[in-house]
Amino acid sequence: MTGHPSTDEALLDDTLAILDDLIAFPSVALTPNVDLVAWVVDRLDGVASDIRLSHDPTGTKANLFATIGPLVDGGVMLAGHSDVVPVDPADWATPPFTATRIEDRIYGRGTADMKGFVACVLALAPTFAAADLKRPIHIALTFDEEDGFHGAPVLIDSLADAPQPAAAIVGEPTGLQVVGAHKGCYEYTTTVTGMDGHSARPSEAVSAIHHATRWIDGLLGLAGELAARAPADSRFEPAHTTTNVGTISGGMARCTVAGECAFEWEMRPVQGSDAGFVKARMAEVEAGLAVEMRTVYPEAAIETEIVCEIDGLEWDDASPAIDLMRSLLGGDPPVGVVAYGTEAGLYQAAGIPSVVWGPGDIGVAHRPDEYVEVSDLASCLTILDRLPDLLTDNG
Ligand SMILES: [Zn+2]
CATH class of the missing domain: 3.30.70.360 (Alpha-Beta Plaits)
Structure with a gap:
């Protein structure tokens, strides 16, 4: 018996195809990323209601801030970085800039940290756009996170006159565990x-x-x-x-x-x-x-x-970002802390309450044979797919 793939399967297939393309950009920190960003802009054509780019002084590196839905305050920002750490191909069993599926894992530089999350967000973007959002979903993508966090401050500066998100999810690999604080x-x-x-x-x-x-x-x-x-x-x-x-x-x-x-x-x-x-x-x-x-x-x-x-991500029991994760995950999920830094602290300091939550294991990031489990991507999609339901009223 044959049948059409379910929506979930189609979404996962889209995500894996997007991940293939993202991994193929060798967007190592401190090298140009404008090709990758242009590719993302193309994908969001007709989906985003607004896209603003901000650049480093050389113009070879860009941040992207895209809005899906109305240009109003109170939305949710899904945040990632476009860059990856360098590789020594000799240490890899597979080509690092080719997404390679072996059984239920996708190998490649950036699969966990953090193009897997970005692929999930981009795959869902048309679904977000089709929802009757009263508050927007923003996609933030920065440059040079892995070497000095140079992009995020430029992005934050560029948002002075943009709709202010009420919360952000920074999709670093946490194994889909909610992280509410990290050191600076x-x-x-x-x-x-x-x-x-x-x-x-x-x-x-x-x-x-x-x-x-x-x-x-x-x-x-x-x-x-x-x-x-x-x-x-x-x-x-x-x-x-x-x-x-x-x-x-x-x-x-x-x-x-x-x-x-x-x-x-x-x-x-x-x-x-x-x-x-x-x-x-x-x-x-x-x-x-x-x-x-x-x-x-x-x-x-x-x-x-x-x-x-x-800046560290400082613990805040009353954080709207933690409330958001409770709504998305249901119940009272454990909220942990981690020792590594992320852009969440910068966003929090800029007035955007943030949590860290994303697919993949930080233990495989920054190492040869980095991978993400396909099941993590599938879970990430299922959970982010609930986001529009939370944003169809005026907040
Ligand atoms: Zn990262």
């Missing part, structure tokens, strides 16, 4: 400039490495105070703000006083005030070191470049 992610590169010289006469030079280690020692020395500052009701593990120095480089040879030293470090604040605390304390440490260094070499310097300062 603040990343820096600090460069210490001293004066090189012969190691036999260290007092006539200024070792950048020696001063860098003292700066780092100051940072690591804050651990106890940061632990003590953790909110009593912190949901994170560990409960407090952490710091890490991840790389360090400098110097030329064992017998040379190092003229320069640079190190990359981060902190993951559980609350915004901790970032201010760390910065204030490190400014004191730095001022002391600079005075010492400049008595020998007036041009000595310690400079810190901000790579990114991504």
Whole structure:
């Protein structure tokens, strides 16, 4: 007996076809993504009531903000990033930029993080458009999330005169578990400039490495105070703000006083005030070191470049975004916290209550042989398909 595929099967087929196309764009962070965005704009032609693009200064990277339904406040934003982390094809069993189905998994870079979610949203877009929406569904797609979160702030700036969403779902891979909070992610590169010289006469030079280690020692020395500052009701593990120095480089040879030293470090604040605390304390440490260094070499310097300062997603029991997930999922789903950063913190800080929820496992993201389960995509479709029912009144 043969029959027509059910609507659900047709929707899943559409999603898989869209995912094929999305994976084929090698949209590695910090490389152009305008081709991918143009492709999405084409797909939304006749579906979206408004599409606004915002670009980086080079014009080679774009954010997309599309609205389906009326151009009014109070809608829901489905948010993703268009970029992926780099690959080394030698580590992959399948070509990373070809979506490859093996049994019930789709392999390819970005399948989990997070083109699978984007494919679900784009496949549903015509369904959303056909509904009698009184409040809109927005699709947000950013560039360069994976390397410094450069796109989302540009997108947020571009929305000043756009309809204000009442809530956002950021579709990072959570295995379809609702995530209501994550730590912030603040990343820096600090460069210490001293004066090189012969190691036999260290007092006539200024070792950048020696001063860098003292700066780092100051940072690591804050651990106890940061632990003590953790909110009593912190949901994170560990409960407090952490710091890490991840790389360090400098110097030329064992017998040379190092003229320069640079190190990359981060902190993951559980609350915004901790970032201010760390910065204030490190400014004191730095001022002391600079005075010492400049008595020998007036041009000595310690400079810190901000790579990114991504706000955490702060827990809010009364968040409209968590209410939205309760309505979509039914009942009282568990709401968790995660240790990785997402754009949800930026959206929340911009006044859009946000949760993180999407198909795929974060454990396979950023790794060779990244995949998403077809069953996760199917569940994602089933749940997002309920969204129009929540938006057919005036809120
Ligand atoms: Zn991601």
